Amino acid sequence: MVRGIGFEKLNSIQDALDKLLTSLKSLGVEHVDIFNSVGRVLAEDVFAPIDVPPFDRATMDGYACRAEDTFGASIMSPILLRCVGSVKIGEVPKISIKSGEVVKIPTGGMIPNGANAVINLEYTKDLGETIEIYKSVTPYKNISKRGEDVRRGEVVIRRGEILQPQDAGILSSLGIAKVKVYKKPKVAVISTGNELVQVGERLTNGKIYSSNNPMICNALRELNFEPINLGIARDNENEITRKLENSLNYDAAIFTGGTSVGEKDLVPLVVERYGKILFHGVAMRPGQPTAAAIVDSKPIFMLPGSPAAALLSFYVFVVPSLYRLMNIKIILRKWSKVEGELMDRIPSEIGIQSNVRVYWEKGKIYPIRISGSGILTSFVKANALLEVPENKEGYEKGEIVEVMLIRDITEVCE
């Protein structure tokens, strides 16, 4: 840029962003408690230390039985089986069963030896010592087998994923209380301008209240970054220098104002003494006088002073850079809707709204095979939900449908 004359040449947004992202490295890592992990970026592949479930479990309230004993049962011709006891949830069954016998079992109960299926309570009638069975079950019906959800040693969540509530669930079910994540950037926020008065102070003539610091601090907070408000610097090199030096105690700095090419636009001038200006002037509107530099390996963002331009530049340049400091690039955000071709048929029952977990990748949609709503990994392996309305019987293979992402789609940088 040429002081006092205007920008010699404007960078395209993509060029400017590329210069920024290729100049940054990720911050270090730290451990966080899984109760407070949402939005953090996983810094390691997580392997399952145990099988989940750790034993064969009932997925319904009912009777554990040998499936073969129920074959042929119906409402018209029920089969009678002998109840030899009950399984308590959270305990190892003391009984095993033989042919002709059943054991009462609650959802989540451990399947006793000898049993290979569970008959739903609603298809039975308790006659005291015997139980009337109205429906046959196939082997392993209503049983979640040991390791069915997660097999010990398997990678459960990959490095670079933004941790979701469901991830905290699966980590917890594996007994993992803390995970390694990339540090979140702490970001210094500074406005420049002789005309600025901080909110709360008295407004004298010729001055205006500063709007950028509260705006940028909230924009950082909304995305779960940590803002440090360093207040206002007057338009003189000393004050800007002091704020810049202070900002180097943090991971990044955002200046607003003083970034254009007028006499008072001293921020790039001062910053250049400390590091390398990557670009100054971008072909976007608003936001043209945006600049960025690297000082001590840290990004220093110089956003226009006009608030609308500052906010737009924040989303275009600052946000991708801050995610770069956590080693990822965001491709698509959670809750976005994306279209794709169904790679398999999805059946659904009329009268019930189904939410089918699917995996969306580049316009193709793969239903996740699950055997019961207890299977939490279906929520971790899936990255999107397909809603089947109450009045629809499902979707055919090859149909183009819209799904909603339930996790951010990210790419790892290093």
Add this chain to the structure above:
Amino acid sequence: MVRGIGFEKLNSIQDALDKLLTSLKSLGVEHVDIFNSVGRVLAEDVFAPIDVPPFDRATMDGYACRAEDTFGASIMSPILLRCVGSVKIGEVPKISIKSGEVVKIPTGGMIPNGANAVINLEYTKDLGETIEIYKSVTPYKNISKRGEDVRRGEVVIRRGEILQPQDAGILSSLGIAKVKVYKKPKVAVISTGNELVQVGERLTNGKIYSSNNPMICNALRELNFEPINLGIARDNENEITRKLENSLNYDAAIFTGGTSVGEKDLVPLVVERYGKILFHGVAMRPGQPTAAAIVDSKPIFMLPGSPAAALLSFYVFVVPSLYRLMNIKIILRKWSKVEGELMDRIPSEIGIQSNVRVYWEKGKIYPIRISGSGILTSFVKANALLEVPENKEGYEKGEIVEVMLIRDITEVCE
């Protein structure tokens, strides 16, 4: 519901949700600092206590002048004007100008008496006492007039809006340091089940690690609600009763597990003694055994124990209820993309990517008239952005375009 038999009748999702939402009232209000206001729901209309800008300001670096003196100026036939001084930013100009005179002025500087326009610095040449002018300006060119952005007494942000970063900006520019918002619900989280072991404890045979508490706590946190983890209740009435009584210290409670119709599904049984069950059993999959009740005017959510079902029920029933406690219904979320018909033409310059602030309402898109990127209210009056790519000259009136919402669309309940 009929214990041990199954749900007699399933509620439709909409009926169940209606029962919930019509049973809830909003929590009280509190004041928050605008530096930490993002995501909070405004509990009052905010009126502007001052004009913004509070005086006529330059929107460019250049020379304050009388527009009439520049008429006819061009590169081929520049006009010479006499420079009689300069305006310092943040100060009241000591000089006024007469015909044939200019005063140097920075962006944001107060326009001196006698001037009615600002010539961009880039269309001038400083010859010492005189300034060569290469381009004519029209009256009020490059001036942001007093009250142009916000007029004193005007409503700036309405009750029921979810406060955005840009709102904090405008509030600050009005000198408003705190705003009245609805209190955020504090939500107790409890899992039930004899088989559950909290993460961090030793897993004995027949037990599994609880996944729901960390999952639900993170899901609350992600949406900026405050989770209080009350841990695990065994499947007995005493423990459930104790957890329920404890949870009544907060604004809402979420139980997971023990909500179906098996013998150990004691949560609705216990909750019914304290208040009114609104529904039990919903026509959705997963999530069918969801129930909700009101106890002491507080919502008690009973979600299925299976994690995937619990999470889905959380989004379907808990989230709208928690927003109801803050007196709003969310119609559309920020960052969603919506289509609409352009109600006016939008011009744009080739080679520069423009982001046009627009107001989207029910499929119609109104461009917001702005006069410079400094106009922050354009970001508050607008609720969406229309991107015009570098290679496009704009859009015609009547075109169907896609815009991105930059604020949540909400409805006030009471």
